[in-house]
Amino acid sequence: TRFYATEDPAGGAKSRDDELNKKQETPSQSPKDAEQSESSPSPQTTPKAVPISTGREDAVPTFALDPDDDSDDDEDNLPPPSFPALNSAQRASGPSSSLPAVSNSQPSSLSKPSLMAPPARPASSSLMPPPTRALPSNLRALPTQSASMRTPNARGKVQLSPGHSPLDWANLQKSDKDLSGVGSLIRVTPSMLKEKNGRKGRPAWSSYQGKVYNISPYLPYHPGGEGELRRAAGKNGEKLFMEAHPWVNWENMLGECLVGVMVSEEATGPSLEDMD
Numbered sequence: 001t002r003f004y005a006t007e008d009p010a011g012g013a014k015s016r017d018d019e020l021n022k023k024q025e026t027p028s029q030s031p032k033d034a035e036q037s038e039s040s041p042s043p044q045t046t047p048k049a050v051p052i053s054t055g056r057e058d059a060v061p062t063f064a065l066d067p068d069d070d071s072d073d074d075e076d077n078l079p080p081p082s083f084p085a086l087n088s089a090q091r092a093s094g095p096s097s098s099l100p101a102v103s104n105s106q107p108s109s110l111s112k113p114s115l116m117a118p119p120a121r122p123a124s125s126s127l128m129p130p131p132t133r134a135l136p137s138n139l140r141a142l143p144t145q146s147a148s149m150r151t152p153n154a155r156g157k158v159q160l161s162p163g164h165s166p167l168d169w170a171n172l173q174k175s176d177k178d179l180s181g182v183g184s185l186i187r188v189t190p191s192m193l194k195e196k197n198g199r200k201g202r203p204a205w206s207s208y209q210g211k212v213y214n215i216s217p218y219l220p221y222h223p224g225g226e227g228e229l230r231r232a233a234g235k236n237g238e239k240l241f242m243e244a245h246p247w248v249n250w251e252n253m254l255g256e257c258l259v260g261v262m263v264s265e266e267a268t269g270p271s272l273e274d275m276d
């Protein structure tokens with residue numbers, strides 16, 4: 001399909017016919033004039049747009065009117081039509097709805113207005129603030145720096161020596177070994193408990209919910225380290241235990257280490273088994 005720059009091709013054809021007729025009527029016309037009038041039906045009224053060479057192949061082709069250019073155009077060199085029509089509603093609605101317009105400006109300045117502006121940066125007020133470092137109330141703080149420096153990971157677990165895994169401890173509890181060190185359950189006064197602090201070759205006892213346990217055999221099996229466990233020696237270990245791992249079942253872990261029950265300082269007498 002070929003398009004013509006003139007809005008009325010029929011008029012152009014008519015004009016060409018007129019020229020031909022004129023040529024026949026004036027045989028004395030010079031060859032140059034005849035050639036010009038034959039291929040340029042109305043050079044004064046329909047200036048042609050010619051492509052502008054931008055040097056960039058990816059650039060949108062643009063055209064410019066050059067009023068001084070009176071060179072001859074054959075049909076193959078005719079520029080594309082003005083679409084939408086110059087007086088159309090599309091063109092009137094704004095530059096974005098029309099094809100590249102006829103212009104004599106350079107491509108760089110032509111193409112810029114048709115580009116969308118980059119999206120605006122979102123307003124800072126619409127952004128959520130970064131999460132605070134405050135701990136949720138249902139979580140405990142991580143171990144302190146001193147604890148984590150002594151232990152190889154963030155949770156404070158230590159590398160247990162070979163043969164001291166949790167499974168090894170479970171097997172030891174199932175064995176017939178006396179892990180309590182007392183033979184039978186006894187009454188333990190606060191002063192007795194305080195003395196069994198694991199120092200100077202003495203056993204380490206710790207109380208939990210009114211019961212006293214010998215924690216000495218468990219020391220090398222404690223995943224949190226021997227030193228941490230020793231902090232509970234010779235006293236009530238409930239608070240430290242619950243701060244470290246409330247999910248651990250003390251009574252299951254140390255069931256075979258039960259020494260006896262806490263009694264007041266004055267309550268002395270026969271062993272608990274003899275009381276029945």
Ligand code: HEM
Nearest residue numbers: 155156157223224228229231232240241244245248250253
């Ligand atoms: C006395 C009875 C105790 C028992 C039976 C016991 C048992 C355990 C067990 C089973 C774990 C492993 C927990 C897991 O893997 O989730 C553990 C870890 C640990 N325990 Fe104990 N523990 C005792 C006392 C203590 C005390 C008194 C402290 C601190 C003063 C302590 C500090 C830790 C730490 C820091 C860890 C490693 C971190 C963790 O696993 O959360 N434990 N303990």
